[in-house]
Amino acid sequence: MFNVVEGAGECGKSSPDREAWKLAPCATAAQDTNAPVSSCCCQQVKKIGQNPPCLCAVMLSNTAKNSGIKPEIAITIPKRCNIADRPVGYRCGGILLFSHFAIASFTDSPSIESRFP
Numbered sequence: 001m002f003n004v005v006e007g008a009g010e011c012g013k014s015s016p017d018r019e020a021w022k023l024a025p026c027a028t029a030a031q032d033t034n035a036p037v038s039s040c041c042c043q044q045v046k047k048i049g050q051n052p053p054c055l056c057a058v059m060l061s062n063t064a065k066n067s068g069i070k071p072e073i074a075i076t077i078p079k080r081c082n083i084a085d086r087p088v089g090y091r092c093g094g095i096l097l098f099s100h101f102a103i104a105s106f107t108d109s110p111s112i113e114s115r116f117p
Contacts, residue, residue: 016057019048020064029077030069042081049078
């Protein structure tokens, strides 16, 4: 079951760029699989990951794109955090989200569609 934030946009009353800043503690871990993942990063990933439309908007945000994260590495963070309750099979603008982060192609497409097995 997912928690949905009430409000105007995908992330409720907060903008996707603002939510992306909350993932700042994950920046190094999202660029290097050997970098340690902080407990603060894990807490934020778990929180934002409970709302897949918000997570999608965050991953497509200018802040995320400009931060230098590598989606193929970012997808490893939930596993590195031992997060067990991660959504599986959420399609986000050409990105298939598994484990709270992007896999497949990272595109600029703003479309959001969910696919749950």
